[in-house]
Amino acid sequence: MSTTPAIGMDRQPQAALAERCLYYMSMMREIEDRIERKLYRQGKIVGGVYVGRGQEAIPVGTALVARPDDVMLPAHRDLAVFLIRGVSAGRIFAQYMGREGGLTRGRDGNMHMGDLKHGIVAIISALAATVPVAAGVAMALRYKGIEGVAFSYFGDGATSRGDWHEGVNFAAVQKLPVVFICNNNQYAYSTPLSAQMACANVADRGPAYNIPAEIVDGNDVLAVHEATQRARAHAGSGKGPYLLECKTFRMTGHSAHDAAHYVPQGLFEEWGKMDPITRLEARMLAEGWAGQEALDRARAAVHREVDEAVAWAEQSPFPDAATLEEDVYESR
Amino acid sequence: MSTTYLEAIRQGMWEEMERDPNVFLLGEDIGVYGGAFKVTAGFFEHFGEKRVVDTPISEAAIVGAAIGAGLMGLRPVAEMQFADFITCGFDQIVNFAAKCRYRWGAAVPMVVRAPSGGGIHGGPFHSQNPEMWFVRTPGLKVVAPATAYDAKGLIKSAIRDNDPVIFFEHKGLYRRIKEDLPAEDYTVPIGVAKVAREGRDLSIITYGAMVWTALEAAGKLAEEGASVEVVDLRTLVPLDRETVCASVKKTSKALLLHEDTRTGGMAGELAATLTEAVFEYLDGPIVRVTAPDTPVPYSPPLEQAFLPNVEKVVEKARWLWRY
Numbered sequence: 001m002s003t004t005p006a007i008g009m010d011r012q013p014q015a016a017l018a019e020r021c022l023y024y025m026s027m028m029r030e031i032e033d034r035i036e037r038k039l040y041r042q043g044k045i046v047g048g049v050y051v052g053r054g055q056e057a058i059p060v061g062t063a064l065v066a067r068p069d070d071v072m073l074p075a076h077r078d079l080a081v082f083l084i085r086g087v088s089a090g091r092i093f094a095q096y097m098g099r100e101g102g103l104t105r106g107r108d109g110n111m112h113m114g115d116l117k118h119g120i121v122a123i124i125s126a127l128a129a130t131v132p133v134a135a136g137v138a139m140a141l142r143y144k145g146i147e148g149v150a151f152s153y154f155g156d157g158a159t160s161r162g163d164w165h166e167g168v169n170f171a172a173v174q175k176l177p178v179v180f181i182c183n184n185n186q187y188a189y190s191t192p193l194s195a196q197m198a199c200a201n202v203a204d205r206g207p208a209y210n211i212p213a214e215i216v217d218g219n220d221v222l223a224v225h226e227a228t229q230r231a232r233a234h235a236g237s238g239k240g241p242y243l244l245e246c247k248t249f250r251m252t253g254h255s256a257h258d259a260a261h262y263v264p265q266g267l268f269e270e271w272g273k274m275d276p277i278t279r280l281e282a283r284m285l286a287e288g289w290a291g292q293e294a295l296d297r298a299r300a301a302v303h304r305e306v307d308e309a310v311a312w313a314e315q316s317p318f319p320d321a322a323t324l325e326e327d328v329y330e331s332r
Numbered sequence: 333m334s335t336t337y338l339e340a341i342r343q344g345m346w347e348e349m350e351r352d353p354n355v356f357l358l359g360e361d362i363g364v365y366g367g368a369f370k371v372t373a374g375f376f377e378h379f380g381e382k383r384v385v386d387t388p389i390s391e392a393a394i395v396g397a398a399i400g401a402g403l404m405g406l407r408p409v410a411e412m413q414f415a416d417f418i419t420c421g422f423d424q425i426v427n428f429a430a431k432c433r434y435r436w437g438a439a440v441p442m443v444v445r446a447p448s449g450g451g452i453h454g455g456p457f458h459s460q461n462p463e464m465w466f467v468r469t470p471g472l473k474v475v476a477p478a479t480a481y482d483a484k485g486l487i488k489s490a491i492r493d494n495d496p497v498i499f500f501e502h503k504g505l506y507r508r509i510k511e512d513l514p515a516e517d518y519t520v521p522i523g524v525a526k527v528a529r530e531g532r533d534l535s536i537i538t539y540g541a542m543v544w545t546a547l548e549a550a551g552k553l554a555e556e557g558a559s560v561e562v563v564d565l566r567t568l569v570p571l572d573r574e575t576v577c578a579s580v581k582k583t584s585k586a587l588l589l590h591e592d593t594r595t596g597g598m599a600g601e602l603a604a605t606l607t608e609a610v611f612e613y614l615d616g617p618i619v620r621v622t623a624p625d626t627p628v629p630y631s632p633p634l635e636q637a638f639l640p641n642v643e644k645v646v647e648k649a650r651w652l653w654r655y
Binding site (some may be wrong): 102105107109113114121122125129133136139140144150167169173174257328329 | 356382385387388390392393395396397398399400401402403404405406408423424427428431432434435436437439440462470471473493494495570
């Protein structure tokens with residue numbers, strides 16, 4: 001079902017990278033649009049829906065840098081990480097719909113999913129809880145002599161939690177191979193950044209732990225990709241963790257049931273002009289990396305792929321209630 | 333040569349580390365210093381800093397890192413310096429570790445060692461028995477050995493287990509009890525209780541340090557003619573209902589004993605279990621002897637009043653025996 005475009009040998013590497021970025025960002029946008037604006041409203045998704053609309057450049061630009069031995073710990077607005085690691089869109093829809101075909105087979109919903117076969121650890125609802133876990137993953141990679149890096153994702157609000165500070169501090173003390181990736185979308189549910197922290201940037205927290213911290217335009221996927229290469233090179237070289245703050249904006253409410261009345265309308269308009277997908281397409285046209293026709297074809301292909309994925313998920317059965325008590329412990 | 337409870341835990345961890353290179357330790361002051369109670373003395377020198385990791389004072393990071401390492405196939409043993417501080421890593425244990433397998437099929441082999449219990453004048457933050465917070469969290473296994481033999485056998489089983497295990501080791505037993513241990517490798521299975529003393533008239537069901545209190549009480553009651561059976565749970569989750577129920581079916585009377593406070597304690601769960609399973613066999617009310625619902629006090633007369641002891645157990649057991 002997944003159709004990653006092949007990297008053409010005869011084209012500029014930058015053009016090929018842009019094409020991959022566009023594919024994954026468009027897939028994430030289309031999948032989440034279907035989830036939030038169609039399936040949720042049809043009652044086919046019974047639980048919470050938290051999308052990353054407008055933030056697609058961050059999971060895409062970072063995860064495309066990850067190598068096979070790297071381990072991803074995505075947060076709840078990083079859907080593209082799953083696609084890039086080879087999880088099919090159909091399984092993601094099935095996950096949201098509580099079907100057997102989802103990554104948690106109906107045991108959990110939405111972005112609460114992981115699969116170690118794809119090198120992905122599942123988040124829990126308590127934000128920043130995966131940050132110390134990422135440190136442990138990185139410890140294990142080093143322990144086993146694997147040259148992998150842990151990619152630890154979180155939002156701005158998560159950096160207020162003690163787990164975040166304990167995890168970053170521990171990783172810094174141990175010089176662990178972790179890239180900490182913040183999607184600073186400026187709102188934690190309804191709480192604006194100014195009520196979340198007294199410093200101007202999440203990156204300002206880096207010096208307190210003596211780790212390098214960099215701010216990048218989180219709506220420019222190629223810039224995110226380039227910064228992540230620096231971050232990964234640092235973390236993978238034994239020098240310890242790297243903090244990458246991607247500045248962006250949450251173009252939705254916290255969840256599908258939140259109309260975000262508390263966000264000044266002007267901000268949506270302002271940030272709408274910096275939409276990462278529109279921006280990348282414009283760049284591709286301007287650089288001559290693609291023509292309008294090719295972009296239209298790519299968009300149509302994404303629609304078709306998502307149609308097929310939804311159909312696959314809808315035919316996936318609901319879990320059997322008789323399995324309720326299975327897998328709490330290892331079966332013997 | 334007799335081995336103390338503390339030395340038994342130490343030996344168990346040492347042997348597992350020698351046996352399996354994936355086993356490693358992390359915690360506060362466990363390396364160079366050898367641990368607040370010296371359970372890990374000598375480990376750092378022998379196994380090195382890679383396998384004996386001194387951490388910052390960060391219980392959430394200790395447990396979180398153990399989870400991450402466990403997910404990657406290592407077998408971390410995390411030490412809480414005192415069981416009381418496990419609260420700082422609570423979310424990682426009950427929300428992260430406990431639910432991984434059920435949610436997304438990921439095994440978290442991990443042991444969290446929690447030195448618990450009172451009687452050492454530790455006061456409210458160095459004496460607690462917080463096992464029930466974990467007993468009522470599906471996905472965790474909870475172990476509380478009473479003897480040196482079981483402490484060694486159970487720490488080894490816990491390390492080999494593929495689910496997260498909370499290992500409550502009673503500080504009051506560390507150097508107080510000792511016994512001869514087998515020279516060869518052995519384990520004690522998780523989830524299997526033991527009849528520590530056989531009897532006909534009444535069952536005392538307990539665990540941890542209170543096993544010794546129960547045995548002493550049983551000895552005193554024997555002088556009065558009562559035949560008291562003592563069941564040592566050894567594991568709280570999964571609970572060995574079969575052994576507990578078999579004992580009460582035989583004696584028809586149950587006294588439930590723990591050092592933990594009363595409300596929501598293990599005794600309540602055992603009482604409900606017995607009522608559901610063996611009500612028809614009971615010849616008397618189910619009786620509880622527990623600490624009262626207060627924080628653990630510091631001053632000796634207060635702490636003595638707080639802790640269950642032989643006299644309290646004998647008095648209640650005698651009443652139940654004569655009922």
